[in-house]
Amino acid sequence: MIVVKNLEKHYKIAKRDPGLRGAIKSLFHRKFETKKAVKKINMHINAGEMVGYIGANGAGKSTTIKMLTGILTPTSGEVKVNGIIPYENRQQNASHIGAVFGQRTQLFWDIPVRESYELLKHIYEIPQAQYEETLKEFVEVLHLEPLLGIPVRQLSLGQKMRCELAAAFLHRPKVVYLDEPTIGLDVAVKVRIRAFIKQMNARYGTTVLLTTHDMQDIEEICQRIIIIDDGSVIYDGSIQDIKSQFGDKRVIHFELEDAADSFVLPETLCDITEVLPKSDEEPHLVSLSFSNKHISGAEVIHTMMNHYSVADLTIADAKIETIVEEIYGRGMKKEVQHEEIH
């Protein structure tokens, strides 16, 4: 369904020196810097698959999706979706795909939701009977009834997102791209949206490519994940595999009384645990990663308590979050890619 070969996207960013002088100079002599947002990625997604596409902010997820939808033309490499090259036959491709882009609405801002759907019906040339049947189903699953008469601009984020989801699936597209569809939503809405996506896939065999930072989304919806880091795919495989491959991995976050900066790993832990890079959100935490085949969590905690005064600690278990954190954090790229090759 989706075939991607050696796909690359480089952005040219105009550089200029600060201040007025820089601005004037840049008028005559522009310097460009190339940002490689996506680097030689390959993927092959079959019809009916639901794939989680994950990576840190700026990893290149949205850029990839824009190339798959035809919004962006790649710098090199090729994409085929259902046999069509999206950026060359954009309109033809558009009738077979649906998309939701985070917080940007695809609906018509000023008109009631129902009328938005009516317009989409004509734009996508959906037969009347099919349209009625689909809408009825969506209204039930997503609880849209009370929203249909309200203009999009008056909806709350959660309400809007439910309406967006319905709009993306309304014409029964073969592929749907969801770029952070659950961002900023409360749990109840997320649950509803996940149920809807799964139902669409079960009933119509819709292929789904989903990016999200919520690992719960991934665990519930996807059978397969592709992890992208700094423009390169660093993992592509089933969630099951990654769990068994890294399932023995544990991470413990310690909050120390002393400053985290002065932390030195106790000697006995040196060979079997590893200090993960500090996260930006919680710079005061020291995170240790290890395999429970080599050392037990209790032992790690014990050793740490002997050397430092620990104020608090959290043990992250082998959930997908932890594994992904591992993969990003330790730059396991080589190891994983190596695995993939044979």
Place this chain on the structure above:
Amino acid sequence: MLSRYVKLYYLFCKQNLKVMLEYRMDFLLGVLSVMLQQFAGIFFVKIVFDHIHALNGWTFYEILFIYGIAATGRSIHHIFFDNLWTLGWQYIRPGKFDRLLIRPINPLFHFIADRLQQDGFGQLFIGIIVISTAMPHLGISWGVLEFFILVVMIIASGFIFVAINLFFATLSFWMVDSLPIVWTIFNLSDFARYPLTIYHKGIRHFLTWIVPYGFTAFYPAAYFIKGSGFERMALLTPVVAIVSCIIAYWFWNRGLKAFTSTGS
């Protein structure tokens, strides 16, 4: 294919009209303010002609007629193509333009159909009133053929406005927002509301062959003004309209290509 777009346009319009009626007050105020603006312009011409009988050989009614064609042609642009102003700051910058690219219809069509501008109706009313006032004083007899030609000329005038704005709005694909440029160029059309003969030759050529605003009012009007000496030039109006639209659409497609390769 064509009938599909006609139908879609009708459906977009219907929705836009509904929104318009929802804001009835805005609608009335918009129409009124545009009418007032137009009146001010006409009033100015009237005052000038209270003191002189002819301007550079043109009578009051002839000038009024040119003015009327400009207003009516411009109203076509104003009502149906007003969204062109918003390309940079409402579509491309906020990322809303992407939405148009994942729909199975022509993105330019979608972009234009997204909005109907009620204020333009004020201009249309005024234009029609002004034209009908001036018509009997031009020294020609009005038959079916003349009316037909008049309508063609006005539509051509409208599409020249559209083509010029489309051309310069398209620059938004390369720059942050081309609105200031679009605005500056659009203001040049004010010159074209008066007989081009009152201007220096350079300006006249510029408004005829470079930015062809001359064909939005003066030349088409001259067709109906006896002894104007521009009757043959006037016949070029529809040709200029078609050529301008082709150039502007070609340029738009270039812009679109640039957009899809830079993504901003």
